[in-house]
Amino acid sequence: MMDDFPAPVAEFLRRMAIDHRAPAYLLASREGDLLTTGGSLDHYGLNGLTAGAPVEDQVLFLFGELPLGAESRSIPFVQMDGMPATDVHLFRGDEGDWIILLDASESERNQQSMQQISYDRSLNYERLEKEIRKKEILLHCIVHDLAGPLMGIRGGFELLSLTETLSEQGRELVQIGLRQSTRQETLIREILQAFASEIEQFEAFSIDPETAPDALAAAREVIAVLLPAFERHNARIRLDPALNTNAGWKVAGEKTRLERIYSNLIENALRHSPAQSTVTVGLHDEGEQVLVTIDDEGPGVPPEAGAALFQKFSQGKSGRGKIGLGLYFCRMTVEKWGGAIGQENRAEGGSRFWFRLPRPEETSEGAE
Amino acid sequence: MLRKKICMLGAFAVGKTSLVARFVRAHSTGALTDKYHTTVGVKIDTKIVDTGDQSVSLAIWDMAGEDDFQKARISNLTGAGGYLLVADGTRSKTLDTARSINERVVQSFGALPFVLVLNKTDLTEDWEIEETAIRQLIDRGWRVIRSSARSGAGVEEAFTLLTQLMLR
């Protein structure tokens, strides 16, 4: 197109586009040896190149590039110590492979600062999102916990209302208490329903022997997954050797969440395990229920911290993080499935985290 | 001396530049500031790696990260002998990005030696990538190394392992 332009215009345009960009070129033979050079090579720190010698031995950023294919190629913003940001263009000609260098430091600076702003924003956004997610879970946990004592309160009022010895006025007051606590429970249920997706996870579990998860299989699965993590810490993880692997170990619950509970508790044990120590996972038959134990050989939990371990705001000495919330989640899930969870320090040292879940029997006990 | 070109691939802000800085300028702690300075284009550094039985001169191409709007420039792998695929352990979606970049590399260049580097292990509290996900990749034959450009853990290992894989 520039062919049609009067010479002075074409010349002006050429200067405007290129001159301040310190153009330089190299020509390489098809074998990759340097034939000729020209332009502001010293601008790129490329002084004293030897004709006849391989280009890729002399120009670091051309290593592996030659010989070119039929397609021309460009590498924007090549940066090296002692060289400005450079646009490198490569194309094949009859004479050999041409390599064109153009200073791109100005547009690199512009692009960099725009990109920087955009990435800083994205990162901030991601961080906020993560923080909000955490808060949502926490809030859900708190609301869920508020419902606990209410059942007791309502139960208390119910018992009272059945008692004959109340005065007329007393009975009325009890009725108010009963109504209000029921209302409060409904309210909490409604709030919880708003966390619909979270709720689903909690509601969906099985007490049907057909579909209920196997506590031993889940333990094995999680141990297999965490094995490398233990190896990295020079610690061991094992199933209790005394465990009867032929017995049935199905429990009420849901497989994925059961594995989550295992990995939460086992990862927690690992976190407190000294090198060379062993974490033992045990399953114990308690008739209607199965007791799962996770024993570590760590320092144990100080008694004053033990009670708070599964509470919503307990997040350990280390401060923030998912650890505290993890145990809280375990507790909520286990309790939802009609079980219990706890921790005790073992006589022989270390700590034992345990949870107990009902077996999936015909009775609907524990299903809420 | 034998020479090899390798590339740093991954999402933005996973620590590609920091890993190279840690590896190439191991002793200049000043290079590792908290201030994030994103890379545009490519930054090329060299470093000699001793694998035990052979020394190799690496040309390390530290590339701009991939984001929603801009794909990693796969064509920059021309002539490369292998690559480090970097993900940020505290941002699990950067592992998805790494997977998708890898697919595109394999499409264009076939199976080159590579190592998946899960960076920022020092941030244990914020760690997101689950062991199960890592396990799956290892089962598929991926080499995985956990690293921290901050503490230096795993950095040397990642580059050395990749070099060894390229020499096989």
Ligand SMILES: Nc1nc2c(ncn2[C@@H]2O[C@H](COP(=O)(O)OP(=O)(O)O)[C@@H](O)[C@H]2O)c(=O)[nH]1
């Ligand atoms: N805590 C921590 N921060 C890191 C680590 N590696 C990189 N960063 C930080 O993460 C941000 C992005 O790092 P950078 O190397 O520029 O990532 P790149 O975009 O992949 O090149 C910077 O703020 C770094 O300081 C690490 O191992 N630990």
Ligand SMILES: [Mg+2]
């Ligand atoms: Mg970078």
